[in-house]
Amino acid sequence: MEGGKPAWQWFEDLFGELPPEDCIDEFTVSYAWFQNRFRVMPNDATEPTVQVYARGYIMMLVADLDGLGKYSWGSATLSWLYRCLCRVANRNVKNLAGPLALLQSWIFWRFPTFRPRRFDVILWPLASRWGRYMSSSDEKGPRVIATRHRLDRLRVDDMPYSALEVIQVVHPDILRPEHTYLWKSTTALIYFSSIEWHQVDRVLSQLGGVQHIPEPAINIDFLLSKDGRGPTRWFPEVFAT
Structure with missing residues (x-):
């Protein structure tokens, strides 16, 4: 590769080592090598090691390009966002991670x-509308106080129950019954070891549905402590079935 590193140098930098020669076919690496090499991450893994294993997991996900469209990427994104919101609720956590856009x-x-x-201007995807917005860091303290005051004074009219301006611009296919059935379903949102519950049955009116008396919320507190390391690393076996 002229003017840059060779492909295998990139591979070694990203994954920590090169696979054996019998696992390489020209520019293709055996899927089994990825599975065996990144099967179990050490409990005392450093941050660089965690990053290497994360890349290995991602490579196994995208190995089958024909199957990428079958993944529920939105569900994984929501699951990770909800898990990050749970973590930041801890009094000792000061920073919020996740898809904050x-x-x-x-x-x-x-x-x-x-x-x-x-x-x-409404852009697609809808979340990109404010993608370039950067809040000022000036007078942060007074702005936080002012925002809390505004939250305390919110009225019903300040919180529209349904975003009509969104309904007017979405593609008609999204509103077809076979699609609304999916995003109105109460189900699990899974992102590797992160499992959060899509408790949409409590806000059906916001989605154009008829609100019924919701079932008791499922207690998934026991799942919130699982990070996919050591004995809590259950998801590869589940996903393989």
């Missing part, structure tokens, strides 16, 4: 009074 988009769609100005 999605969280920011939800806030601005559901609380129009908090929207920044000059972002009136």
Whole structure:
């Protein structure tokens, strides 16, 4: 590769080592090698090691390009966002990780009074509408106090129950029964070891459905402590079935 590193040098940098020669066919690496090499991550793994294993897992996911369209990428994204929101609720956690552009988009769609100005053009995907918005770090303390005060003074009219402006611009196929059945279903959202519950049966009116008396919420607290390491690494066997 002229002007850059050879492909195998990139491979070694990203995955920590080169596979044996009998696992390489020109520019193809045996899928079994990835499975065996990244089967179990050490309990005392350093951050660089975690990153290497994460790349290995991702490579196994995208190995079958024909199957990529069958993954529920949105479910995985929501699961990771919900797990990050659970973690940041811990009094000792100060930083919030996850797909925050999605969280920011939800806030601005559901609380129009908090929207920044000059972002009136609706783009696709919808979460990208405010993708370039950067809040100022000036006078952070007073702004936090002012925002909390505005939250305390919110009225019903300040929180539209359904985003009509979104319904007007979405593709008609999204609103067809065979599709609405999916995003109105109460089910598990899975992202590797992260499992969160899509408790959509409590907000059916927001999605154009008829609200019934919801079933008791499922207690999944025992799943929140599982991080996929050591004895809690259950998901490869489940996903293989």
